[in-house]
Amino acid sequence: MRGKNDLLKFFGGLALMSVGLFILFNRVHVGSMGFGWGRLSFGFFSIPSGLVVVPFIIGVVWMFASEGSFVSKIFTVISVLFIITAIIMNTTFWVDRMTMFDWLLILVMIFAGGTMVAMVMFRNHEDTTNKQQNDAVKAYKKMADAETKRADDLEKELKAVKDSLKNNQNNNQNV
Numbered sequence: 001m002r003g004k005n006d007l008l009k010f011f012g013g014l015a016l017m018s019v020g021l022f023i024l025f026n027r028v029h030v031g032s033m034g035f036g037w038g039r040l041s042f043g044f045f046s047i048p049s050g051l052v053v054v055p056f057i058i059g060v061v062w063m064f065a066s067e068g069s070f071v072s073k074i075f076t077v078i079s080v081l082f083i084i085t086a087i088i089m090n091t092t093f094w095v096d097r098m099t100m101f102d103w104l105l106i107l108v109m110i111f112a113g114g115t116m117v118a119m120v121m122f123r124n125h126e127d128t129t130n131k132q133q134n135d136a137v138k139a140y141k142k143m144a145d146a147e148t149k150r151a152d153d154l155e156k157e158l159k160a161v162k163d164s165l166k167n168n169q170n171n172n173q174n175v
Contacts, residue, residue: 009116013120016112017110019113020105020106027095027098029095030091030092031092032092052079053083055075056082059072059075059078
């Protein structure tokens with residue numbers, strides 16, 4: 001089950017997942033609360049969202065006034081991150097109305113395609129690793145069997161030489 005079949009499964013799963021995600025993303029709308037953004041709440045602390053720009057302005061002024069001190073740069077970067085956080089916090093996602101069949105079809109396409117891709121990616125690696133290990137074990141056993149056979153042959157040859165020497169010694173004593 002390797003080779004072309006896995007390649008087809010991988011690209012088929014990728015296509016299935018991509019189509020499902022495409023349909024889902026076309027049904028999702030992204031927006032904000034409009035101009036002024038409303039209020040930002042961090043626990044019990046709430047500020048008008050337009051005020052998130054004030055630390056950035058302070059950081060830029062501080063950076064130019066202190067000729068680019070390290071602390072002013074860090075403060076400016078943190079204020080930019082704060083602005084990005086405020087924008088993300090005020091982003092709203094909503095999904096178009098759809099039937100249960102549409103929703104299930106989208107989910108099946110996404111998760112079936114993702115599963116096919118994951119199966120090919122992870123199974124292939126394990127199969128290859130196991131096959132390589134099995135091949136290495138077989139090669140080692142074959143090599144060990146060959147060495148054992150050579151040792152047996154040497155032992156037989158050594159015994160034959162000993163017997164031959166013993167026979168020669170017996171023949172020399174008899175003469």
